[in-house]
Amino acid sequence: MIKLFSLKQAKKDGESPKAGTQKKASAAQLRITKDINELNLPKTCGTEFPDPDDLLSFKLIICPDEGFYRGGRFVFSFKVGPNYPHEPPKVKCETQVYHPNIDLEGNVCLNILREDWKPVLTINSIVYGLQYLFLEPNPEDPLNKDAAEVLQNNRRVFEQNVSKAMRGGYVGSFFFERCLK
Amino acid sequence: MGSDHTHRRWSHLQKVLERSGPFCRPDFEPSSETLKFLMENCKLLVIGAGGLGCELLKDLALMGFRQIHVIDMDTVELSNLNRQFLFRHKDIGSSKAEIAAKFINARVSGCNVVSHFCKIQDKDEAFYRQFHIVVCGLDSIVARRWINGMLISLLVYEDGEIDPSSVIPMVDGGTEGFKGNARVILPGLSACIECTLDLYPPQVTFPLCTIANTPRLPEHCIEYVKVIQWPKENPFDCAIDGDDPQHINWIYEKATERAAQFGIQGLTYRLVQGVVKHIIPAVASTNAAIAASCATEVFKLATSCCASLNNYMVLNNIEGIYTYTYEAEKKDDCLACSQVPREIEIKDPNWKLKDLIELLCERSDLQMKNPGLTANINGKNKTLYMHTVQSIEEKTRENLQKTLQDLGLRDGIELNVADVTTPNTVTLKLKFSQTDVEML
Numbered sequence: 001m002i003k004l005f006s007l008k009q010a011k012k013d014g015e016s017p018k019a020g021t022q023k024k025a026s027a028a029q030l031r032i033t034k035d036i037n038e039l040n041l042p043k044t045c046g047t048e049f050p051d052p053d054d055l056l057s058f059k060l061i062i063c064p065d066e067g068f069y070r071g072g073r074f075v076f077s078f079k080v081g082p083n084y085p086h087e088p089p090k091v092k093c094e095t096q097v098y099h100p101n102i103d104l105e106g107n108v109c110l111n112i113l114r115e116d117w118k119p120v121l122t123i124n125s126i127v128y129g130l131q132y133l134f135l136e137p138n139p140e141d142p143l144n145k146d147a148a149e150v151l152q153n154n155r156r157v158f159e160q161n162v163s164k165a166m167r168g169g170y171v172g173s174f175f176f177e178r179c180l181k
Numbered sequence: 182m183g184s185d186h187t188h189r190r191w192s193h194l195q196k197v198l199e200r201s202g203p204f205c206r207p208d209f210e211p212s213s214e215t216l217k218f219l220m221e222n223c224k225l226l227v228i229g230a231g232g233l234g235c236e237l238l239k240d241l242a243l244m245g246f247r248q249i250h251v252i253d254m255d256t257v258e259l260s261n262l263n264r265q266f267l268f269r270h271k272d273i274g275s276s277k278a279e280i281a282a283k284f285i286n287a288r289v290s291g292c293n294v295v296s297h298f299c300k301i302q303d304k305d306e307a308f309y310r311q312f313h314i315v316v317c318g319l320d321s322i323v324a325r326r327w328i329n330g331m332l333i334s335l336l337v338y339e340d341g342e343i344d345p346s347s348v349i350p351m352v353d354g355g356t357e358g359f360k361g362n363a364r365v366i367l368p369g370l371s372a373c374i375e376c377t378l379d380l381y382p383p384q385v386t387f388p389l390c391t392i393a394n395t396p397r398l399p400e401h402c403i404e405y406v407k408v409i410q411w412p413k414e415n416p417f418d419c420a421i422d423g424d425d426p427q428h429i430n431w432i433y434e435k436a437t438e439r440a441a442q443f444g445i446q447g448l449t450y451r452l453v454q455g456v457v458k459h460i461i462p463a464v465a466s467t468n469a470a471i472a473a474s475c476a477t478e479v480f481k482l483a484t485s486c487c488a489s490l491n492n493y494m495v496l497n498n499i500e501g502i503y504t505y506t507y508e509a510e511k512k513d514d515c516l517a518c519s520q521v522p523r524e525i526e527i528k529d530p531n532w533k534l535k536d537l538i539e540l541l542c543e544r545s546d547l548q549m550k551n552p553g554l555t556a557n558i559n560g561k562n563k564t565l566y567m568h569t570v571q572s573i574e575e576k577t578r579e580n581l582q583k584t585l586q587d588l589g590l591r592d593g594i595e596l597n598v599a600d601v602t603t604p605n606t607v608t609l610k611l612k613f614s615q616t617d618v619e620m621l
Contacts, residue, residue: 037553
């Protein structure tokens, strides 16, 4: 243990700060820098940084090349908070999509975005998680109940509904905007 | 301190500080100077004037500390009054820091508490540098991480060794119901908040699909309204404000409807408030015990009369009283405190960014592969270059041909470099070997 204040050295008052000291980047900032620099995107994904100086908010674009959603283009917004990686980033789907695990407001039901988030996970983990949602929509834990029911009862109809929605059109009473590549 | 009165007032401290004893640190020298330092020179910062903060201010002031600053961004609420004893009913709506400071100054003669009614983030390095010790009574992990990072950024290194006079110890207390903890952090020397970040439990979250489709608990209904219904209907055209009764009422009504729909019992207004504001139960006696421990540690640090807590004490009063102390270890690769900035010498300020990147790849002690570089210039993050992310690469490519000067990189600026060859982002401090006088 060091003795911190020798009494003779009643420091502080009038002490001139050492030159060159300068605000450090926050731990969240350092961590996101590492995450972003190590993004290893599958070929179906791309990112967009509206402001490259701000690594805390960006968009992920997924263009699935197989499965129900082949040919679509889906945009997700990522917002990384000051408590990252203690808390997960906030992710929203900005493209209207007919999907059992994404609701019409863009909320995404992916376990690692909420209850199963751990600080060891990275932005890359989330990217793969989202990509998987398009390959294997999961009707067991639905956010869009109607879509989940259709997927469970009749995959053909589900497939038709997905492509109807992606081309731009009504599924049931809801109008989806076109999101084909 | 001549008069009989002051002599009697501080005689209990004199017994500890002017005599030796079996528990004293070997380097402790009994002296009347120590009490004088404590009362006249030692400058403390108390962060938070809530449950812990009120206790801390009272303890420290009665212990003889006189130069105390307190900072808190909150105002007094009715529900605080049962345990935050520096506040009265008439104070509701006023700044906690201001009221607390006024109360202590009126009650403890000679004490000079200075209040700051703002966020800790509103203050700069010069502000924090003036203190000898920082004591925290916070309820937020973000705030703890921020002050931790701030104190670490104030460290001065000479040849890789910390200048001890730049170390500002942080004593941190935390409580939740009948449980609490107190710890002593010597920034750069012992485990910091970031070293032990995984100690904090994750926030309780429920799977979105459960909330949306199969709610079983009243909490599920409240979360549903909060996460899904509010953004959709946006009843007041703004984000949820947990302190606005209209907002809470709206959520309460909608959540009650939903609970009725699913036959869920137990939804109350108070529960809605608790879930929306993430209220953690507060128990006055836990706050008192933890604050007392923190204040004792401040006293020990300020006077060196006794070895400090090493370094993490837990208190659990749920069944009987249980307490345990252990040494939290410093993490070798801690993002905050393991970063002894390495200097990197820049021989020519007209170097281009690509020359610097080349150097990072060639230097035998770095040997990086595809470094991504950011810098913190005037408190703002600037992305200099990132090779691996196409969209950033395209936007930052032109920086490669710019000189370091043109990019705003001066002597002493720290670069944050991420590369596959290191587990964490590394901090490198630029050192221009010929400091151009005209530049300054």
